[in-house]
Amino acid sequence: MGLDDLVNKAKDALGGNDKDGLIEKAKEQLTDERIDQVADAIKKVTPDNIDEKVDQLAEQAKKLND
Structure with missing residues (x-):
């Protein structure tokens, strides 16, 4: 996974397109x-x-x- 992939995942998460459940994963760890x-x-x-x-x-x- 390259830097562009990480940036795009972050953009998707912030834009409400949480395809991979990143927000839920963050909540579990936080x-x-x-x-x-x-x-x-x-x-x-x-x-x-x-x-x-x-x-x-x-x-x-x-x-x-x-």
């Missing part, structure tokens, strides 16, 4: 635990005053993933 891990990693490298915003975004991502 668990609440993974979202928390990513949020923690972001908070480690950003200033402390950003932590609250990161937490808010993580909560929104969890809700959207349900």
